[in-house]
Amino acid sequence: MEIGAYSFGDTQRNIDGSLRSTGESIQNLFAAIKHADEAGLDYFGVGEHHTTSMPASSPGTLIAAAAATTDRIKLGSAASIISTDDPVRVFQQFATADAISGGGRIEITAGRGSSVETFPLFGYDLGEYDELYAEKLDLLMAINNADTQNVTWSGTKRPAIADLAVVPRPLGGKLPVWVATGGNASSSARAGQMGLPVSYGIIGGEPHRFAPLAELYRRAGAQAGHSEDSLKVSVAALGLVAPTKKEALERFYPGWYNLNVEMGELRGWPAPDKRAYDAQAEAPGAYYVGSPDEVAERIVHLHGYMGHMRHFLQMDIGGLPQEHLLESITLLATEVKPRVQRLLAQK
Amino acid sequence: MDIGAQENVASRGTIGILGAGRVGTAIARLAVAAGYRVKVATSKPAADNALIIEIVTPGAVAVDAAEAAASDLVVVAIPLHKYKSLNAEALGGRIVIDAMNYWAATDGDIADFENTHLSSSEVVSAYLAGSRVVKTFNHIGYHEMEPDAAAPGTQNRRALVVAGDDESAKALVSTFIDTLGFDSLDAGELAAGRSFEPGTEIFNGRFNAAELAQELQRSLAAA
Numbered sequence: 166m167e168i169g170a171y172s173f174g175d176t177q178r179n180i181d182g183s184l185r186s187t188g189e190s191i192q193n194l195f196a197a198i199k200h201a202d203e204a205g206l207d208y209f210g211v212g213e214h215h216t217t218s219m220p221a222s223s224p225g226t227l228i229a230a231a232a233a234t235t236d237r238i239k240l241g242s243a244a245s246i247i248s249t250d251d252p253v254r255v256f257q258q259f260a261t262a263d264a265i266s267g268g269g270r271i272e273i274t275a276g277r278g279s280s281v282e283t284f285p286l287f288g289y290d291l292g293e294y295d296e297l298y299a300e301k302l303d304l305l306m307a308i309n310n311a312d313t314q315n316v317t318w319s320g321t322k323r324p325a326i327a328d329l330a331v332v333p334r335p336l337g338g339k340l341p342v343w344v345a346t347g348g349n350a351s352s353s354a355r356a357g358q359m360g361l362p363v364s365y366g367i368i369g370g371e372p373h374r375f376a377p378l379a380e381l382y383r384r385a386g387a388q389a390g391h392s393e394d395s396l397k398v399s400v401a402a403l404g405l406v407a408p409t410k411k412e413a414l415e416r417f418y419p420g421w422y423n424l425n426v427e428m429g430e431l432r433g434w435p436a437p438d439k440r441a442y443d444a445q446a447e448a449p450g451a452y453y454v455g456s457p458d459e460v461a462e463r464i465v466h467l468h469g470y471m472g473h474m475r476h477f478l479q480m481d482i483g484g485l486p487q488e489h490l491l492e493s494i495t496l497l498a499t500e501v502k503p504r505v506q507r508l509l510a511q512k
Numbered sequence: 513m514d515i516g517a518q519e520n521v522a523s524r525g526t527i528g529i530l531g532a533g534r535v536g537t538a539i540a541r542l543a544v545a546a547g548y549r550v551k552v553a554t555s556k557p558a559a560d561n562a563l564i565i566e567i568v569t570p571g572a573v574a575v576d577a578a579e580a581a582a583s584d585l586v587v588v589a590i591p592l593h594k595y596k597s598l599n600a601e602a603l604g605g606r607i608v609i610d611a612m613n614y615w616a617a618t619d620g621d622i623a624d625f626e627n628t629h630l631s632s633s634e635v636v637s638a639y640l641a642g643s644r645v646v647k648t649f650n651h652i653g654y655h656e657m658e659p660d661a662a663a664p665g666t667q668n669r670r671a672l673v674v675a676g677d678d679e680s681a682k683a684l685v686s687t688f689i690d691t692l693g694f695d696s697l698d699a700g701e702l703a704a705g706r707s708f709e710p711g712t713e714i715f716n717g718r719f720n721a722a723e724l725a726q727e728l729q730r731s732l733a734a735a
Contacts, residue, residue: 281620291620292593349533350568351554351561370655381567388563432617433711 166468166509168502169208169477170201170494171243171401174221178423178484187220193487194221195230200491202235204498208477210243210274210401213250215282218427218483225258232266240266243364243401243477244276244345248297249283251323252305253331259340260333268336274364275302276345297322302344306359309339343399346378353378357385362397365471371449372402376470399475400467403482404453405489406460406496413454414446420483421452427483453478457500464501465508476505524548524691528583529572530598532561534654535611536589537568539692542661544571546691553580554590555597578602585688587611587649588636593622595636604642607681609688611649612636615710631706633675646676646685647705648696651715660718661693671695671721673714673728675705695721699728707731 176190198209209231211224221227224242231240240262245255255273263271277298284291300320307318308331319325343362346352356363363382365375379398386396403421407413418439425437446454453460453476464476478497481490526549529536536552543550550572552565561574580586581602588598592612614625614632625632633647652660652672660670672694676682686696699707707728708714714727 281618284620292622294591350537350564351532354564370653371659374655374658377568381564384567385563432615433716435713435716 166464166473166502166505167207167239167399167475167477168464168497168505169206169210169239169475170197170497171210171212171477171479172197172221172481173212173214173219173479175420175481175483175485175490176218176220177487182423184217184484187217190220191227193481193490195227196487197481197490197494198227198231198238198240199234201494201498202231202238204495205502206238206494206498207502208239208241208475210241210477212243212479213246213278213283214280215286216280218424225255225262228271229258229262229265232262232271235266235270237270239270239272241272241341241343242274244274244278244343246278246283247275247301247305248277248294249287249289250301252301252308253326256305256308256331256340257333260335263335263337263340264333271335272341272343273305274343274345275305276366293322305342306361309335309342343397345401348375348378350378350381353382354385357382357387357391357396358389360386360389360391360395362395362399364399364401364475365473366401367451368403369445369451372400372451372467373449373470375400379471379473397475398471398473399477400471400473401477401479402451402453403480404455404460404478405480405485406453406455406457406478406493406501407489408456408496410455410459413456414443416485416489417446417452417454417480417482418442420481420485423483457496457504460497461501461504461508464505465512468509469512525584526551527688528553528575528580528586529589530554530577530580530586531589532564532568533589533591535649536587538654538657539587539589539611539649540565540569540572542657542692543688544569546693548688548691551575551580551583553577555594581606585609585684589649591619592625592632592636593619596639598640600640600642603640606643607678607684608640608643608645609649609685610636610645610647610705613650613710613715617710631703632709633702633705637677637702644676644678644681645702646674646678646681647702647708648672648674648685648689650705651708651712652694652718656718663693664690664695668720669693669695671697671719671724673697673699673708673724675699675702675708677702695724697721697724697728699732704732 174190177185228240344356345364405417446452524547527543529552558574565574587609589611610633637645689696
């Protein structure tokens with residue numbers, strides 16, 4: 166089981182609650198990725214996001230920089246909003262990072278995005294949400310699967326490409342391309358049919374309720390003739406690790422509160438309710454907040470349902486102090502991961 | 513509620529569900545458990561959904577949209593911006609449950625719903641001119657439906673609001689809601705659907721029947 170982290174960038178706050186600079190957020194994220202590599206975390210994903218409190222709008226740039234300064238950790242987007250980006254550009258950026266990394270550590274996760282900021286920002290029509298995603302993913306796969314560097318593709322949402330070079334080529338020939346989904350059944354079926362690994366974003370409810378979706382994914386993949394090892398499942402969730410459960414709950418709550426206030430203003434949600442937080446932070450809730458023992462046990466519990474090969478956490482939300490993020494990364498790598506391996510080996 | 517615990521499988525009427533997303537499949541599972549014959553359809557041919565239905569809503573059957581539309585009750589749970597893909601003719605004369613929401617913050621602006629004084633279900637109802645539209649299930653999260661469903665008479669049972677212009681349609685929908693595991697409360701005409709749309713207290717909360725009645729009164733008085 167791979168253990169990792171992901172982030173949309175998290176802008177630190179002043180004592181009065183006002184936001185500090187977005188540049189600082191990116192510097193913190195870069196430092197966290199370097200730290201994760203040194204601590205021995207398996208994976209770090211940068212999620213494309215376009216808000217002042219979460220400004221990691223350019224995963225390809227950050228991952229290329231991180232590729233140069235890390236040695237072992239796998240790096241990817243979590244996710245790239247492929248609907249409103251140009252798949253040629255996304256591929257080029259990640260293939261460039263692959264070359265810088267020495268090859269084999271760079272992945273792309275293609276998502277639709279649960280927020281809609283990118284549609285007006287890049288001039289796309291939300292009414293074409295589904296069509297844009299399907300077509301852009303098709304183009305990305307056409308580039309990645311091309312036998313030569315030259316690509317030929319045509320569609321309706323983007324100009325055609327007639328036998329043109331898309332370079333650099335990844336050192337290993339192709340990049341791993343994952344499909345991100347928040348739990349829509351047809352997304353699981355489609356990922357299985359395409360034979361692409363699937364990444365479930367589970368940010369509320371009870372994670373084990375995603376088990377039928379993982380089964381659907383694997384059955385759809387098997388029906389389409391894809392091998393078992395090509396059908397990988399990963400889980401992205403919220404969480405934070407601290408030396409004790411009490412500390413983890415106390416450290417994660419203010420950021421959770423801030424994020425919910427912000428989302429509430431945007432989407433008309435009610436004021437954050439501490440009881441909802443507490444419920445989600447206890448098994449079988451969706452937040453992996455706790456001591457290394459507890460988080461490891463809960464990851465292994467979910468593995469019994471999902472059979473996933475990677476579990477990675479979003480920890481830095483709502484102004485989490487950077488030192489708490491770094492400590493959580495250390496604990497994930499050095500305390501949670503060995504416990505997960507040991508518990509899985511006992512099964 | 514323990515899904516699949518009932519022995520009276522398909523002893524009730526037929527529920528058609530348009531949309532196999534998170535809301536549609538959650539309602540489908542509850543309806544199967546409650547003993548309804550459940551037919552689920554999307555814009556795709558039935559065969560394309562067979563595996564999804566088999567695994568995600570066991571006991572329901574994947575059908576084409578026209579067959580689902582011919583059910584005793586038809587639940588519409590598709591992204592709202594696609595409401596005009598519904599076959600209004602096929603749904604003519606049917607009781608249609610509108611479980612959709614207009615939520616510009618997450619779905620973007622949709623002109624049909626922006627440039628009008630009508631509530632979202634009234635817009636849908638105007639399009640489905642021959643159907644008897646009842647608004648409900650829009651103000652409960654898909655991931656809350658199964659955990660919160662409870663047998664009639666359970667203390668503190670969660671309640672859902674219904675709104676619609678046709679009294680007999682509302683009565684049938686209320687019975688359906690009750691068998692699925694919730695109390696129901698009649699808000700009045702379809703226009704009252706505004707009182708439990710996104711951004712309202714009712715939309716954001718979780719209430720038993722008494723609490724919901726109070727909330728509804730407050731909301732209708734403020735309107």
